[in-house]
Amino acid sequence: MSRQRKATPSARIGMLTYHALMLAISAVFLLPFYWMTISAFKTNAEIFSNPVTWLPDPIRWENMTSLLTREDFPFVQQFVNSVFYAGTVAVLVCLSCSLAAYSFGCLRWRGRNLVFGLTVCALLMPTIVTFLPIYLAWSKIGLTGTYWPLITPFLFGDAFFIFMLRQFFMGVPRELLDAARLDGASEFRIWWQIVMPQLRTPLIIVGLFATVYTWNEFFLPLIYLQDREAFPLSVGLFTFQSQRAVEWSVSMMGAFLTALPMVALFLLTQRLFQRGLSSTGLK
Amino acid sequence: MPITSAPPEAAVLPRRNRKAQRGEARAGVLFALPWIIGMTLFVAIPLVVTFYIAQTKFQIIGAPKWVGMQNYEALWSDPAFWKSAQNTLIFAAISVPVKLIIALGLALLLNRATALSGFYRTVFYLPFLMPAVAGSVVFMLLLTPNAGPVNIALEAMGLNPPDWLLDPKAALWTLILLSLWPLGVETLVFLGGLQNIPKDVSEAADLDSPKRWHKLVWITLPLITPMVLFNLVIGIIYSFQVFTQAIVIGGTTGTPAEATLMYMVVLYRAAFRYFNMGLAAAMATVLFVVVLILTLLIFKTARSWVHYEGGET
Amino acid sequence: MGMVQLSGVRKFYGALEVIKGIDLTVEPGELVVFVGPSGCGKSTLLRMIAGLEDVDYGRVEIASKDVTEAPPAQRGVAMVFQNYALYPHMTAFDNLAYGLRRAGLARNAVDKRVQETAALLQISDLLKRKPKAMSGGQRQRVAIGRAIVRKPEVFLFDEPLSNLDAALRVEMRSQIARLHQELAATMIFVTHDQVEAMTLADRIVVLNAGRVEQIGTPREVYHSPANLFVAGFIGSPAMNLLPATLGPSGVALVSGPVLGGHSGTGEAVTLGVRPDRLTLTSPESAHLSGEAKLIEHLGDETILHLALADGGALTIKLAGDVALTIGARVHARIDMVGASLFGADGRAMRLEGARETEA
Structure with missing residues (x-):
């Protein structure tokens, strides 16, 4: 900043006002995170102390150990469940959605626009409208209570991620596919050897998005899963909170440790995330 | 220039096989096939079946029994249905536009390069990463009457704060307020639109008029209307389905006094607490029709207010 | 080196006829340039020869074989694209080798062919680089190399020079002319730039709205245009029509x-x-x-x-x-x-x- 040309006084004041405003807004946005984090390391009494204490003193690390050993909140097991659930879905999404997205974005065929139009409709369709029959079918097969109903649909693809990936596939120049055709590559080989290697970054972006969405998914696991041991963290935290509403410090520690992996993942891959976002908007 | 009749030689020369495009077309269908199957299995068929179940009495166990419009009649006279529909409509009608306006404001504020831009972007985006359950629990703590930090602070300033989520009059409005927190996605979609405005267009606008609001109203806003449409449609569809926050905060009864009772919660309750699949399906079909009509209306009016470059997609 | 023969070639996009019956023979070793205003169908015609677009009516023969319905890779053609179309994630070597590998050539043979071609085009020192690390002219040479390495009957060029700056364009133009002589290859070159057409061509095919307006040597189309369209299109500044x-x-x-x-x-x-x-x-x-x-x-x-x-x-x-x-x-x-x-x-x-x- 100091090496810049000397700003006029009015521009200086403008800049200061801007940053003051933005920092104030940022504080509002960050407050819940901050409060969650410090409450996770306080006792219940300390959480509700008046006047407000802005730093836990002492830091109650025992909240963490107590959370990890509680029988009514099998946090470790649920964490593993969440990792499995989000990870599997992310991998499946990358594979299945890239097939359809390639077809919509790079290949010309009759009916393509119709099928893609239907995909957009599927994307806009409220989940619940199609949910009950699917639930009844799974329950008939006897697979409720397992992760099959939660994961299987992603073997086929997902409207949102297909839509998102298609934007990237559309960026692959047609000439490249033509060059590969002249070189004698089969359509499958073109997808796998020519197109996919160029879309590594978009695929990682989509995988990250799928991870976050699945990690935070609440409705489907709430309905399909019955065992505390089988819950992912979102449902586990909900169940614990609704049964032990007064144990705020444990709830906060749970919320903190549920949110932490996603925040960490985001901070590590920030650049990619933002690229993915600008592509979800309509071109 | 459409050709109405093929020239005479066409009758003599045989039409050739379409080879090149056929290979590509075959591949196109093959690559899309898993998804076509998926859409059929998980969207098309269930959609039809939902409409069927909605006209049956079905308790999961046993076979569905045809009852015609009975479920819809039951809904019509169910106060919980009306209360939740009202709550959801108010929620959507306030939350979506307010959220879009704030997100747009933030995007405009973010759309300049300063040393802290990256930091601000990250901060606005973080709430999206917070699992809705965790976020709701944290807000319940923050807004605890009397002992919560927000009320302590407000009381210290000499104000008389409401009981927020425990006050039947304030609870729905508090829920709306909380829904504004995760607006990072909307903001970044707007920001993407703003940054896609070519630099020369922006500079031309600066040359045409020195007033900043001229540029905002006549140049910037029209150019990001596609993003407004996107955010609006997605926002409305999702706000009609608000569930997680509502059930974490208000349980299945919408405490306090059904103030936070949302449509999806009543539907969930009907299906998975009372196992009345017919009624739940009827509710789902009503939601479907309402969302469909709204979406069509938005897209219909979109022609007159959304600017499209080139007109693709 | 192959001859290309088109007879009664037509193409429709839906109801719209974009190529309206073209008969044309390109002699072995000849360099023919398709020239015409944008939208005249010159690129479409080239892509039909390559097999990237279907021929709806008529016949395409390359080296006396009917290839109308043959897949692109089995026609003995190679193409240089406007935007190079190099595989961005592969090195220049792999770009050149890709087609040979698909054709099932042995490892040693691939290696030898690629090295020979690289030497011919003086791109040997680029072989380990990826397209991103090359200049426009270098990419263009690799793209040409990818065509040459397959020893095709016919070379197809789809406005390959239009993305280069003026100086480089002149240099690449002379390089293509040189290659044409050295390889004695049949080449078809599409351009909207008539200077390119005049300097490179043995014969020029002037296309307009899906039809051939004139076929002739550069001198013929310049000095005796067959019709008003050719008269107005060829030559800069344009011919006065009084x-x-x-x-x-x-x-x-x-x-x-x-x-x-x-x-x-x-x-x-x-x-x-x-x-x-x-x-x-x-x-x-x-x-x-x-x-x-x-x-x-x-x-x-x-x-x-x-x-x-x-x-x-x-x-x-x-x-x-x-x-x-x-x-x-x-x-x-x-x-x-x-x-x-x-x-x-x-x-x-x-x-x-x-x-x-x-x-």
């Missing part, structure tokens, strides 16, 4: 002067005169007079744009730097040697006493 009639004593301009030559019975014709076939003269001996509206001083030549009294326009190209100012009255004389005459149907008519004395 309304005239065929009188008993020869061609007469609408404005009065009789130029002689072809005689007739008063039918309306169009006289085509290249800008360099006009000379400045005194008012008495002038065929045409007008006011200078724009003067382009290009150093070694001067281009005058005149507004004629009857509302028409006239372009004159003069050698050297001519001292004239805007608004000056200019008198010009037409040199009928090298002029063209077009009938009411737009087709060229033979102009007596013109062609024989051509330089």
